[in-house]
Amino acid sequence: MKFKFTWAHGIILALVSFIVFICSMVFSLEFSENTFDLVSDDYYQDEIYYQKEIDAANNAMNLLEKPQIFVDKEVGIEIQFPKEFSSINTMGRFQLYRPNSKMLDINKNTLDFEMGNKIIIPKKVLEIGNYILKLYWKKNNINYKMEIPVEWK
Template structure:
């Protein structure tokens, strides 16, 4: 007996292939090893103050000298211009890792050294290879500043 392929067989094969493709996509996304956490747990509260962040970013862009970010094996060194020092500058920073909340480094105050620097040390190898975003917030004379710098730690 000879099998005859008809258009009905083609539709059934196409539907089965489509269902298998959808199942493959669902399971591959569901069981993937990548995880992505929210940027912050207080997402809605920070969204309300977003205009202040925009203004702070514009203020930082207007500066003649901005903080410099340097990386070496000891960690990440942030060097502020001379006009910002320990007595007149307050702020905080967040070293944010998109795919792991446990790798974030957050400090709610800036410990400026006499050389106007901050070191995020890599002691105990807390910085893991990959992409980070350094969010730097500071204020001087009641003017807020903000910078976001992408960092690739190697």
């Protein structure tokens, strides 16, 4: 007896192939070793204050002298603030955000100015990879924010 391939067989073959494809995609994502961390645990609350962050970023963009970031393999990451900002008149914080792992984030809730207007993130706390330096500071009741990509090698 000879098998005859009809359009009904084609539809069934297409549906079964599609189901196998979808199941393989779901299982490959489910059992992959990648982690998918949220950017923030309180992202709904953060969304409410997002306009303030936009204003702070615009304030930083309008500065004549902006903080400068230097990557030194011997020391670490150095943040150099302009002379008008100091530990007396400036408060702030920074976050060294690692997009692929929340465990490698570095958060500092105070800006500890060393030797003038410098902040140093020592190399011993840094892992090789890409970071985003989120710098928040306030002077004379004006908020500032900068986000700078940093590559640590």
